[in-house]
Amino acid sequence: MQSSALRRLLVIDPCSDLQPLLSELSRSGWKVHECPLSRALEYPADVGIIQLGDCLDTVRELLARNPAQWIALLPDHLHLNEAMGKFIGEWFFDYHTLPLDLHRLKTILGHASGMARLRHGDPHQAPQGDLVGDSRAMREQRRLIAKLASTNSPVLIRGESGTGKELVAQALHRQSRRAGQPFIAINCGAIPEQLIQSELFGHEKGAFTGASQRKTGRIEAADGGTLFLDEIGDLPLELQANLLRFLQEGQIQRIGCNTPIAVDVRVLAATHVDLEQAVVARRFREDLYYRLNVLQIRTAPLRERLEDIPLLVRHFAQLYASEVGRRPREPSPAALQAMQEYAWPGNIRELANRVRRGMVLAEGRFIEPEDLGLLASCQESGECNLVDYKLQAERRALNEAIQYTSTFTQAAKALGVSRPTFYRLLNKHGMRTRHKSPPL
Numbered sequence: 454m455q456s457s458a459l460r461r462l463l464v465i466d467p468c469s470d471l472q473p474l475l476s477e478l479s480r481s482g483w484k485v486h487e488c489p490l491s492r493a494l495e496y497p498a499d500v501g502i503i504q505l506g507d508c509l510d511t512v513r514e515l516l517a518r519n520p521a522q523w524i525a526l527l528p529d530h531l532h533l534n535e536a537m538g539k540f541i542g543e544w545f546f547d548y549h550t551l552p553l554d555l556h557r558l559k560t561i562l563g564h565a566s567g568m569a570r571l572r573h574g575d576p577h578q579a580p581q582g583d584l585v586g587d588s589r590a591m592r593e594q595r596r597l598i599a600k601l602a603s604t605n606s607p608v609l610i611r612g613e614s615g616t617g618k619e620l621v622a623q624a625l626h627r628q629s630r631r632a633g634q635p636f637i638a639i640n641c642g643a644i645p646e647q648l649i650q651s652e653l654f655g656h657e658k659g660a661f662t663g664a665s666q667r668k669t670g671r672i673e674a675a676d677g678g679t680l681f682l683d684e685i686g687d688l689p690l691e692l693q694a695n696l697l698r699f700l701q702e703g704q705i706q707r708i709g710c711n712t713p714i715a716v717d718v719r720v721l722a723a724t725h726v727d728l729e730q731a732v733v734a735r736r737f738r739e740d741l742y743y744r745l746n747v748l749q750i751r752t753a754p755l756r757e758r759l760e761d762i763p764l765l766v767r768h769f770a771q772l773y774a775s776e777v778g779r780r781p782r783e784p785s786p787a788a789l790q791a792m793q794e795y796a797w798p799g800n801i802r803e804l805a806n807r808v809r810r811g812m813v814l815a816e817g818r819f820i821e822p823e824d825l826g827l828l829a830s831c832q833e834s835g836e837c838n839l840v841d842y843k844l845q846a847e848r849r850a851l852n853e854a855i856q857y858t859s860t861f862t863q864a865a866k867a868l869g870v871s872r873p874t875f876y877r878l879l880n881k882h883g884m885r886t887r888h889k890s891p892p893l
């Protein structure tokens with residue numbers, strides 16, 4: 454039986470031909486909502502109906518951002534040239550010419566709602582900036598964020614590049630009592646060494662050659678809110694001392710001014726390098742390390758949470774639809790399989806880029822592995838050997854075992870190997886999680 458939650462119909466006004474049929478549609482199980490085009494994003498729906506006229510750009514904008522299955526109503530006077538045909542083919546599930554035929558309309562609506570159901574999960578996109586994913590690692594991450602958001606202590610966010618460290622920092626800020634205040638992010642690795650002190654702490658007019666005006670530093674700009682220091686491991690040693698002083702005293706001094714300024718800022722820092730090693734090598738101050746590392750969140754690499762891939766692909770397809778001017782497409786089963794077998798060195802940033810590419814290149818209804826640039830290397834070169842197949846199969850087996858069990862011991866048992874063998878295989882595929890639950 455069809456779930457009633459999946460039979461929400463949005464009718465974009467004006468649609469006078471449809472008016473007399475709405476009560477019949479309601480009787481047959483549709484929850485109908487009518488609204489003007491300008492408010493269409495406010496109403497979640499599974500299927501939408503819109504009568505085409507002018508303003509195709511505005512319509513395209515809506516279709517790109519509203520993930521419902523859309524049906525176009527075409528009045529007689531509409532000039533069905535090639536461009537219009539392409540537009541309808543690209544963006545609509547189906548169309549109906551006017552006048553309406555109730556029986557045919559119901560059939561189209563039935564198919565469209567079936568398609569909405571196939572897309573399973575919540576058909577409504579997570580807003581940009583939300584952390585998408587329902588794997589154990591993501592659920593654990595959300596739980597930790599909710600727990601740590603309310604404190605004022607620094608949090609060290611660790612994880613490989615592209616795993617969402619900045620998104621975690623933003624989520625910590627959004628869920629804290631500082632949410633209405635500024636969130637200021639600075640990438641310590643991207644600013645030249647001679648500029649970073651003035652970027653962070655600000656300067657007075659005339660403090661050094663070229664300082665023609667007084668400048669407020671980023672720490673001061675974050676007053677009342679949160680400061681996110683990305684790539685903290687790249688902060689020069691001298692500035693590490695200044696930062697430590699600020700963390701201890703809650704005061705800063707602009708360059709060229711001796712008067713301390715009190716600033717109330719929560720500091721979040723991120724790193725993809727091993728800070729412990731940097732401490733041993735004396736590239737990172739030990740005292741600052743302990744000060745920043747009070748609480749910790751680890752962002753898991755994508756290869757450890759492959760089950761999040763379908764949700765992430767849908768999220769990015771929706772996100773890039775209007776940018777690339779095409780309706781969001783789903784990956785084909787082969788594309789999903791290829792994504793499950795790929796190691797994702799660039800993590801979610803790489804996935805996002807591949808989906809964007811796939812959206813541009815896809816020719817049919819689905820995104821195929823080649824659109825994502827993910828033809829298995831042996832397929833591309835035509836030289837498949839047994840070792841490649843074996844490695845792919847091993848990786849898939851490990852992923853599934855991790856996904857469907859709660860501990861590594863259970864996963865090893867499910868695969869029929871000893872724990873040491875299981876760990877050796879995880880290491881071999883770069884899948885070794887240091888902690889199943891990130892430490893507090």
Ligand SMILES: Nc1ncnc2c1ncn2[C@@H]1O[C@H](COP(=O)(O)OP(=O)(O)OP(=O)(O)O)[C@@H](O)[C@H]1O
Nearest residue numbers: 583584585613614615616617618619620725801802
């Ligand atoms: N869970 C997620 N859900 C949705 N988008 C995500 C998620 N994680 C990361 N992203 C997206 O992936 C991209 C990379 O994320 P982000 O910049 O937060 O990673 P990072 O770990 O800070 O990377 P780097 O170490 O290179 O700075 C961004 O576009 C971000 O929006």
